[in-house]
Amino acid sequence: MLRISGPREEEEEEQEEEEEDCPELVPIDLQQQQPPPPQKEEKPDPFAKIPVTIITGYLGAGKTTLLNYILTEQHNKRIAVILNEFGEGSALEKSLAISQGGDLFEEWLELRNGCLCCSVKDNGLKAIENLMQKKGKFDYILLETTGLADPGAVASMFWVDAELGSDIYLDGIVSVVDSKYGLRHLTEEKPDGLINEAVRQVALADIIIINKTDLVAEEELIKIRTIIRSINGLGKILDTQRSRVDLSKVLDLHSFDSLSGISLQKKLQHMQTTQPHLDKSIVTVTFEVLGSTTEENLNIFIQNLLWEKTVKNKADNTMEVIRLKGLVSIKDKPHQVIVQAVHELYDLEETPVKWKEDTERTNRLVLIGRNLDKEILKHLFIDTVTEKQVSS
Numbered sequence: 001m002l003r004i005s006g007p008r009e010e011e012e013e014e015q016e017e018e019e020e021d022c023p024e025l026v027p028i029d030l031q032q033q034q035p036p037p038p039q040k041e042e043k044p045d046p047f048a049k050i051p052v053t054i055i056t057g058y059l060g061a062g063k064t065t066l067l068n069y070i071l072t073e074q075h076n077k078r079i080a081v082i083l084n085e086f087g088e089g090s091a092l093e094k095s096l097a098i099s100q101g102g103d104l105f106e107e108w109l110e111l112r113n114g115c116l117c118c119s120v121k122d123n124g125l126k127a128i129e130n131l132m133q134k135k136g137k138f139d140y141i142l143l144e145t146t147g148l149a150d151p152g153a154v155a156s157m158f159w160v161d162a163e164l165g166s167d168i169y170l171d172g173i174v175s176v177v178d179s180k181y182g183l184r185h186l187t188e189e190k191p192d193g194l195i196n197e198a199v200r201q202v203a204l205a206d207i208i209i210i211n212k213t214d215l216v217a218e219e220e221l222i223k224i225r226t227i228i229r230s231i232n233g234l235g236k237i238l239d240t241q242r243s244r245v246d247l248s249k250v251l252d253l254h255s256f257d258s259l260s261g262i263s264l265q266k267k268l269q270h271m272q273t274t275q276p277h278l279d280k281s282i283v284t285v286t287f288e289v290l291g292s293t294t295e296e297n298l299n300i301f302i303q304n305l306l307w308e309k310t311v312k313n314k315a316d317n318t319m320e321v322i323r324l325k326g327l328v329s330i331k332d333k334p335h336q337v338i339v340q341a342v343h344e345l346y347d348l349e350e351t352p353v354k355w356k357e358d359t360e361r362t363n364r365l366v367l368i369g370r371n372l373d374k375e376i377l378k379h380l381f382i383d384t385v386t387e388k389q390v391s392s
């Protein structure tokens, strides 16, 4: 998904001849979008190269929170944001992101081929360049990778592209780490000698943000800092809450400038970048159930899953949820509610978006984890909804 914030260019025709094998960026249908705040018009320098910052980090670490923070703080740059989500979850991702920061954006576009690091490497950039030709230049591009991505695969396409004389260059790689669960992610052993993706994300970073410091004591912070340092001896380490970071420390870093891509090449040589999604045991499940649930039933559904761990798949293995996102309808609440979980921590948040009187209410959930069975989860959710109508 690509979203662009900033002053609107004049309307341009939707259609343009497609290049073969090149993913196209297409607008997303926006139902809930608010009109954007007025912003001051600034003409970008047509010859300046456009910096790209890759934002990486494990599932639920705070990448989207960082994006939204940057977009809220930055008012003079025209920033394009690419959300490199993959799989079935993207429909919900859109509506969640819209609810969170919809009024900040002018335009939303989707990368049709889905995951950037899975699509042909340099064509991912071609899509951005094509878009810039259509819509005019941006001042900055932020690219959020999925929580399970190997950022090396995404970064390497910039190195390839640097040789091709692109308009875009990689400015830096920012990795967000969860204070509470980061240690677990970084020390987790993978079967068959697979490399832990959380470690790769930290290893490649120029800046490492230790986020959610409100959730841990100082001793735990020291532990996580030590392990991060042992993985990456050079990157700058920052502590944050809600990913609130001094923007001058994450943007315009020029991490790879002086050697025009060579240091990036060196960095990438240490990593094999062949497997974008390393852990095949982690799956994404998405479903939708019409109707409304009571808050109590919703809590029971979530707590059985995350706390009691009583929910099993057909092979009698406990379902392990690493990340949960949902847009749900709670009885007697006129507004849509977002549910977010990272491992066993979860919260419900009422959005400013009201359910429409004349349309049926619905619940959309995305779960990422191990041993997840869609049918079982969906049926459990149907049980929590008072009106038991189902849609697929």
Ligand SMILES: Nc1nc2c(ncn2[C@@H]2O[C@H](COP(=O)(O)OP(=O)(O)OP(=O)(O)O)[C@@H](O)[C@H]2O)c(=O)[nH]1
Pocket: 057, 058, 059, 060, 061, 062, 063, 064, 065, 066, 146, 147, 211, 212, 213, 214, 215, 240, 241, 242, 243, 323, 340, 341, 342
């Ligand atoms: N307590 C606490 N929660 C936070 C903090 N930062 C973010 N969160 C919460 O953590 C959850 C995940 O945040 P996101 O920004 O969506 O994480 P993400 O890395 O984009 O997640 P994925 O894209 O699913 O991998 C949300 O519920 C946030 O509200 C923080 O500093 N403290």
Ligand SMILES: [Zn+2]
Pocket: 063, 064, 065, 144
């Ligand atoms: Zn995210």
